[in-house]
Amino acid sequence: MIPLLKFSQACFSYAGRSIFEDLSFTLAKGECAALIGQNGIGKTTLLRLAAGIVRCSAGSVSLEGREVQRLSRTEAARLVAIIPQQVDVPFAFTVEQIIEQGRTPHLGFWGGLTVADRKAVERAIELTDIGYLRGRIFNELSGGERQRVKIALGLAQEPQLLLLDEPTQSLDIGRQLELLDLIRFLNQTGVTILAAMHDLQLIQGTFSSVLLLSPDQGLLQGRPSDVLKPKILERAFNCPPRQHPVLIAENRFQEGTAV
């Protein structure tokens, strides 16, 4: 069976700095995968490569067996939706107007929502349970509400693959659990999920697999119980961290006086 998402020996560099070299992995249809790794390792970049927003310099990224570079933007947008960390809207759009934008890849030249488009928007609203927010101004929502609206916007695209960039960031614990519940539910309805996750404690019980980007071990992929092991994580996240240089200097100073 063709995997939904496949990276084969993908390379990517930004501003002269190599971020990925020979990155290879596959994601099967129906999976619910968490992407973890230390800050700056390239989690967001990996999601952007998967969505076709940026291109790899060598190797390939394919969706359903087709290279993402060869897909038109509209085709890619029907297969994959990416939910960024931050969405800023300059005008007072309502939640419903924002979610309608998710239909963009399905519209014709002149636009105008058809009955099918309207249905997809309603379903996205229903799945994320935000009917009560419909007429509210997007910019006036709380962090948790915004996150749900952003996911609804992605769902309105009716994608095969939903990419989430740190969806639980800056949410309180209650909203975090709500969001994980939503992720589980969406996965059950058949959406394949790849989410960059910051908080490792939230992974067990929701995600079926983990992709760990590690500075010296490359990419590790496996079940949460196999990957989330102290030895592996300590190396991947540089724990315990190096001591602060000032602290090291102070220690040396104190040692010096002691002598």
Next chain:
Amino acid sequence: MEAQLTDSVQMSSVHGKTGKTHLGRVLSLLLGALFIAILYSTVIGAVRVPVQALLQTMLGHQALSQEQEVILFQIRLPRILASALVGAALSVAGVLFQGLFRNPLADPYVIGSSGGAVLGASIGMFVLPQLSLLGFSGTALLAFAGSLATIVLVYWIARVGGRTPVVNLLLAGFAVSIMLSYSSYFIEVLDEDYGLGMRVLASWLHGVIGVPRWTQLAVVAVMFVLALALSFPLARRLNTLALGDEYAQQLGIHVEYVRIAIIVVGSLLTAAAVALGGLIGFVGLIVPHVARMIMGPDHVRLLPVTALAGAIFLVVMDTLARTLLAPSEMPVGVLMAFVGGPFFLYLLRRTKKEYAV
């Protein structure tokens, strides 16, 4: 105003059919208001006639003297229609540029088209005074060309590695605009026939809607209708662009093409307005703002509303400019600065949340 704002929020929460009737109602109200504004401003002036006489004449009865008819139909009406077109064009261009820059404070002149228009005008006035085409003077034609050329130049400067960051576009527009404005002053200084040229150029820069020939009106009207038709498919893409360039791209929008299209259509509208009325500020800022308060930010709904509201607004303003200091006249651009400036500042202060401006 406050009541309208909450009203619009409630209205936009009701989707589909109800939203459309709302738009239809606003449009028919505005259409009626435009008709009345045109009617009344035609009869107001040094020569006054009752509205009934004008209506009777339009229905084929002889209710006006020959002299009155000449004044009303050959002097006032073309000017009033011109101001309606200028107002509509500047307002629609305002909506497009504000959407493009994702900034409610952008206006048709912000990316340098005014500077280009001014330079074109002064070249036309001092270097090629005999030029004319389709009833337009060389001044208007070269203003048009200058405005378009400037936008192309600014866009080319601002483009970095296949992308056009908005900050680059604004900064390039600002710098080029100032350079061009002073170049036109330089051309004026070089000219020997200093006094007369200065006065003509000055009146042009301050925004005076003269009495256009019917061919001129027809050309600008065609330009306007064409640009408006092109604006509609762009409007829904502007809604998507509000989410940010990268998000819009992710949703399948060719951000770069849409940007170029908006710049071309927006410049066409600005140039059309400039050709008839010179430089008139604030229209492209105020009208979209007020329309957004009533209609919400959806660009598809904003377009027809701003077009009609802009037309009404400038018809009224030009009539005031023509009659307030009778028998002398003031440039409508000056009146716009007096009235529009404070009104705009009031809007700015009144609005608590910047995105809702």
